[in-house]
Each structure stands twice: as structure tokens, then as C-alpha cells.
Amino acid sequence: MPPRLILADAESAADVLTFAGRSDRFTDEAVRLQAADGVLVMTAAPLAPRGIGDATPTVLAMRTVAADPELVCDLAVEASALRALPGEPSAVELPETALSPAWAGITPPRGGWTERDGIDASVLAAKAQGGIARVAGAVPTDAGEDVVRAIRATVWGEPDDELGGLPLGVAYAALSMGFISGAETARVRVNGPWTRLSLERGHVVVRGPAVMGLTPVRRTGARDS
Numbered sequence: 001m002p003p004r005l006i007l008a009d010a011e012s013a014a015d016v017l018t019f020a021g022r023s024d025r026f027t028d029e030a031v032r033l034q035a036a037d038g039v040l041v042m043t044a045a046p047l048a049p050r051g052i053g054d055a056t057p058t059v060l061a062m063r064t065v066a067a068d069p070e071l072v073c074d075l076a077v078e079a080s081a082l083r084a085l086p087g088e089p090s091a092v093e094l095p096e097t098a099l100s101p102a103w104a105g106i107t108p109p110r111g112g113w114t115e116r117d118g119i120d121a122s123v124l125a126a127k128a129q130g131g132i133a134r135v136a137g138a139v140p141t142d143a144g145e146d147v148v149r150a151i152r153a154t155v156w157g158e159p160d161d162e163l164g165g166l167p168l169g170v171a172y173a174a175l176s177m178g179f180i181s182g183a184e185t186a187r188v189r190v191n192g193p194w195t196r197l198s199l200e201r202g203h204v205v206v207r208g209p210a211v212m213g214l215t216p217v218r219r220t221g222a223r224d225s
Helices: 010-026 121-138 145-156 169-176
Strands: 004-006 030-036 039-047 059-066 073-078 083-085 088-093 114-120 185-191 194-199 202-207
Touching (some): 010 030, 010 169, 121 185, 169 202
Antiparallel strands (some): 030 073
């Protein structure tokens, strides 16, 4: 019998496959699956750096579904490898091999969040669409992967005043993962360097912005008496 996730019902299993399908299209392909106490948390990274020098911000997309109370797991797998199981509508087949993407080691805090002013979903959608157009217009014909990633990092890492100074990538994550649907206001919560945008269909989490540039020079050695 292949390894599998046992969800609470067929609707939850279908939700997992929908999230995985979007992750396969808009992320680095991996999905982190964390289950405990009857809840499965699915996390993907619509934006994440690859290697030293990559300025792409790490922006996580998260969604929760009801799971079997006995299901306990924490693993990252290839999104395209998650499949429906014939005859078992409340289960999802897992691949035999797990992955270890760097972003999967980033765990946002569970509590201690402070509420801030919300952001209208229409603003997120407009910002995401504008960013997509900017990326498309800036990428040269036959550009290599490094050039494309540099352009994406510049556009999606740019702080936006209408998003409260958050990188434009949070809007891209919300749109690409299907979290924007109809009129609503995304709730914004912060906890130290973390910010979480919550919509009815899911959450977008970002850590930062990163401090850029050099730190002030600190004097060393003996102090003057």
C-alpha cells in the first residue's frame, strides 16, 4: 500500500490536491505537510531565494484542512506527486521520497500576533497583476534563468506603500495561490519580523524586510578612561 494522507472527508482531500496543483504551477514544486490534532497545514513558497546572492524574498502560502485525528506528519514532498487514490475519496497518495527545500526550515510563530490595518483584496489583486506585467515587460527574449530570477527578485522584493511596506511578492502569492476571491479585506497581523495576511482561502506569510547594506562601524579595543 502506498504512503498516504488520510483526511477528514472527500472535500478536504480535493482541497489538498487543488493546493498541490497550484503549488506545482507557481512555486518551486515542494509542499510542506504538517498534521496534528485533526488539522493538516499545507505550506508552499511562491517566492524563495536559491543560493547566496539571490535577493528573492521568502514568501510562504499556507492553507489548513481537516484531517484524520490520528494523522501526524511533517514532511515536504513534490507537489505534482500528490495524487487521488481510487476508491478512497478521503485519502491522498504520497510519493515515496521526501524533499528538503531550504524554506521548509522556516517556521512562523503560532501565537503572539498583533493586529494591524487590513488590506483590501482588490488592492492585492491589482498589485499582483501590475507586478506580473512588469516582470513580463522586463524579461528579455531568450533570457536565462539567472536573469529571470534577478528581475523577479527586483520586482517582487520591492516594498509597496499600499501594502504597508510589505514586499510586492505578498500580493503575487495571494493571487497565484488562488486566495483572492470576491470582495474581502485581508487581515494583517505582525509578530516581530513576521507578517501574516489572512484571507478566507488561505494565508500569506513573509519574514522581513531584510536589513540591507552595512551595519554601523563599532569601536573595538580598550575604552578611554
